[in-house]
Amino acid sequence: MNSEILGVVTMFLATIALAIPLGKYIGKVYNGDKTWADGFLNPLDHLFFKLSGINPLKEMDWKQHLIALLTVNAVWFLFSIFVLMNMGWLPLNPDANAGMSADLAFNTTISFISNTNLQHYSGESGVSYLGQMVLMLFQFISAAAGMAVCAVVFIAMKEKTTDQLGNFYNYFVKSCTRVLLPLSIVVAIVLVFNGTPMTFKGKDQFISLQADTVNVSRGPAAAMIAIKQLGTNGGGFFGVNSAHPLENPNYFTNIIENISILIIPIAMVFALGFIIKRKRFAWMVFGVMTIGFLLLLLPTIYNELNGNPAITKMNIAQPLGSMEGKEVRFGSAASAYWAITTTSTSNGSVNAMHDSLTPLSGMFALLGMMVNAFYGGVGVGFLNFYIFIIIAVFISGLMVGRTPEFLGKKIEAKEMKIAAIIALLHPLLILSGTALSSWLYAHNPTAYAGWLANPGNHGFSEILYEFTSSAANNGSGFEGLGDNTPFWNISCGIVMLLSRYLPIIGPLAIAGSLAKKKYIPESAGTLKTDTTTFGIMVFAVIFIIAALSFFPALSLGPIAEFFTIK
Amino acid sequence: MKQNILPAIRLTLVCIVIFIIAYPALIWLIAQAAPAHGEGQTVVVNGKKIGYLLEGQSFTNDHYFNGRPSAAGYNAAASSGSNKGPSNPEYLQQVQDRIDSFLVHNPTVKKELIPSDLVTASGSGLDPDISLQGAMVQVDRIAKTRNINKEKLISLIEMNIEKSSLNNIQKINVLKVNIALDQLK
Numbered sequence A: 001m002n003s004e005i006l007g008v009v010t011m012f013l014a015t016i017a018l019a020i021p022l023g024k025y026i027g028k029v030y031n032g033d034k035t036w037a038d039g040f041l042n043p044l045d046h047l048f049f050k051l052s053g054i055n056p057l058k059e060m061d062w063k064q065h066l067i068a069l070l071t072v073n074a075v076w077f078l079f080s081i082f083v084l085m086n087m088g089w090l091p092l093n094p095d096a097n098a099g100m101s102a103d104l105a106f107n108t109t110i111s112f113i114s115n116t117n118l119q120h121y122s123g124e125s126g127v128s129y130l131g132q133m134v135l136m137l138f139q140f141i142s143a144a145a146g147m148a149v150c151a152v153v154f155i156a157m158k159e160k161t162t163d164q165l166g167n168f169y170n171y172f173v174k175s176c177t178r179v180l181l182p183l184s185i186v187v188a189i190v191l192v193f194n195g196t197p198m199t200f201k202g203k204d205q206f207i208s209l210q211a212d213t214v215n216v217s218r219g220p221a222a223a224m225i226a227i228k229q230l231g232t233n234g235g236g237f238f239g240v241n242s243a244h245p246l247e248n249p250n251y252f253t254n255i256i257e258n259i260s261i262l263i264i265p266i267a268m269v270f271a272l273g274f275i276i277k278r279k280r281f282a283w284m285v286f287g288v289m290t291i292g293f294l295l296l297l298l299p300t301i302y303n304e305l306n307g308n309p310a311i312t313k314m315n316i317a318q319p320l321g322s323m324e325g326k327e328v329r330f331g332s333a334a335s336a337y338w339a340i341t342t343t344s345t346s347n348g349s350v351n352a353m354h355d356s357l358t359p360l361s362g363m364f365a366l367l368g369m370m371v372n373a374f375y376g377g378v379g380v381g382f383l384n385f386y387i388f389i390i391i392a393v394f395i396s397g398l399m400v401g402r403t404p405e406f407l408g409k410k411i412e413a414k415e416m417k418i419a420a421i422i423a424l425l426h427p428l429l430i431l432s433g434t435a436l437s438s439w440l441y442a443h444n445p446t447a448y449a450g451w452l453a454n455p456g457n458h459g460f461s462e463i464l465y466e467f468t469s470s471a472a473n474n475g476s477g478f479e480g481l482g483d484n485t486p487f488w489n490i491s492c493g494i495v496m497l498l499s500r501y502l503p504i505i506g507p508l509a510i511a512g513s514l515a516k517k518k519y520i521p522e523s524a525g526t527l528k529t530d531t532t533t534f535g536i537m538v539f540a541v542i543f544i545i546a547a548l549s550f551f552p553a554l555s556l557g558p559i560a561e562f563f564t565i566k
Numbered sequence B: 001m002k003q004n005i006l007p008a009i010r011l012t013l014v015c016i017v018i019f020i021i022a023y024p025a026l027i028w029l030i031a032q033a034a035p036a037h038g039e040g041q042t043v044v045v046n047g048k049k050i051g052y053l054l055e056g057q058s059f060t061n062d063h064y065f066n067g068r069p070s071a072a073g074y075n076a077a078a079s080s081g082s083n084k085g086p087s088n089p090e091y092l093q094q095v096q097d098r099i100d101s102f103l104v105h106n107p108t109v110k111k112e113l114i115p116s117d118l119v120t121a122s123g124s125g126l127d128p129d130i131s132l133q134g135a136m137v138q139v140d141r142i143a144k145t146r147n148i149n150k151e152k153l154i155s156l157i158e159m160n161i162e163k164s165s166l167n168n169i170q171k172i173n174v175l176k177v178n179i180a181l182d183q184l185k
Helices: A003-031 A038-052 A062-086 A102-113 A129-156 A168-193 A221-230 A251-275 A279-306 A331-344 A359-371 A380-400 A413-443 A456-471 A486-516 A532-565 B002-031 B089-105 B132-136 B139-146 B150-159 B174-183
Strands: A204-207 A213-216 B042-045 B048-052 B129-131 B171-173
Touching: A003 A129, A003 A168, A003 A251, A003 A279, A003 A331, A038 A168, A038 B002, A062 A102, A062 A129, A062 A168, A062 A486, A062 B002, A102 A129, A102 A486, A129 A168, A129 A221, A129 A251, A129 A380, A129 A486, A129 B002, A168 A221, A168 A251, A168 B002, A204 B048, A221 A251, A221 B002, A251 A279, A251 A331, A251 A380, A279 A331, A279 A359, A279 A380, A279 A532, A331 A359, A359 A413, A359 A456, A359 A532, A380 A413, A380 A486, A380 A532, A413 A456, A413 A486, A413 A532, A456 A486, A456 A532, B042 B174, B129 B132, B132 B150, B132 B171, B139 B150, B150 B174, B171 B174
Parallel strands: none
Antiparallel strands: A204 A213, B042 B048, B129 B171
């Protein structure tokens, strides 16, 4: 086997092997069972609760959970806007970087509290060290907020009739202290020992062998890089993210960072199986996600290893595959693997420039975000998948003429309406944003000349990618797009905002409503949701909703481009 | 709503203390035991700091091994890729120009042997490496400009091959090989 592919296979298998026990552990944490970490982490949790004046045992219904979530997010919003606009004069700014404009601060704030980490600035020059650390704070707490909501939905899926679904702050704090913080410490340590900087000293300078004077950006990077990967945030310390040699120094750190991207999203699926005591159901979910993931991954690796056909025509060698926008130390296969893991999990960090991927690889990266549920972001990935399950249950019920039931609860018109609205929201936001921008550009290409770095179909892909990334709360980009303008900052900001909170509210409302319903024990007439047949059904729903609604847009962008250079 | 505001503010303050102060402080402390105390490893030759170990620098002179094209001009304070799409005609012309220019500087090399990493820009603009083949095709040129015999250069390259155990890409760190080249006599 090609050794580059062997590297990818090893990474994927190692991720799954680590995610299964982690999932069981996360399940115990949310269930409130004893874990080995209680001894030294209980005091930390108590500190959180005591200082915040929170009683972690107070049970909440789904609406109280939602209000708690939205309130704390509103506080984060105001805090972030203040720091980002004023960091020019605030401390920890050795490189003397300026504060942000209002529209950029708006975009960046929403981007980080919504776990998107779309960056319309460049890390070296756009933020101070204090700014970076505040953004890092959001990388922890936005991820923990997503996990907390996911935990509420898990608890609501249990076999009982109740509206008491645990305490939001309890799930939130435990996601931070029991999962994100310990794993981040481990990953950050690996990074600093491989050469990633963790210093508060500013830029350094040296004279190169060819006598050029070179400035070198540094900073407290290792701490941020660890959580950016683990929390499916993706916002890098340096402008080019994990392609930067200080952010991702070698193939080993690349493995560690890439495992960090996938591990919690996969573990959450196994945590579900543990919490609701239905392992087979968790394996069904994992199976559908994995098949979808592999269908995106394999052709991407193939395309990148094959190289750019337009460069093949120039008669040079492409032994490493398509190398534009890639780093030699990772090679094409590991870059392709990263591109698909980062887009299907809503992470959005990159180790190669997606704008320069070969056309079909760009399409598979887009599809990963369009589906946004093949593993998906920490917590929220499963929420998206949950919507697809509800729809699949309903359709299957209609097909066989049975009352649609999911885990012993009846799915009725109310749940179905919410699921349909949430499922259609994603294509609506992406396609209308893309349509509006394309219309503006087409009617005045000179005024908007700074938008696109590439002409033709690829230029259209840049627009489509930006809105898809915003709506998927992903944060990667076809970075050629000139996106630090009020139009892009505000439009992407609004899209990120809607597509963060509505897909959280929807599943939470459905789960809360189902939890209150009477539990109907399984009988011969029950639709089994842990079978291969049902898995195929879910896959079909995902394919129709997420893939086919985007097909016309994809044919104007990457598919057309593929045929122009074939 | 009201009874949530105060806990939300207090919880945020606790998070600030733990994640903005305690966590980075812990990693910073641990970094003091890491190479270069977490400040980035530098390369020092004859008492002079001539670069950062992990970051590529611009090598364009004929008597050095040349690195990859960089969209950032190897500016280590402004990393950037080219973000050129694979079908962009202007970009493809640029690649063609790089190939032509390489052939002018290395007239003995057959075009089919030029590996694409030498004529495409890296993701970071700071790629410290080139492929093994990328170093080998530069041997004739350097042998001529430096008046060193080829076998010596090839063994120098072979001594500088780096590869990770999993990913079998054989690569050359351009800065290291050029330092070794300067010391060769």
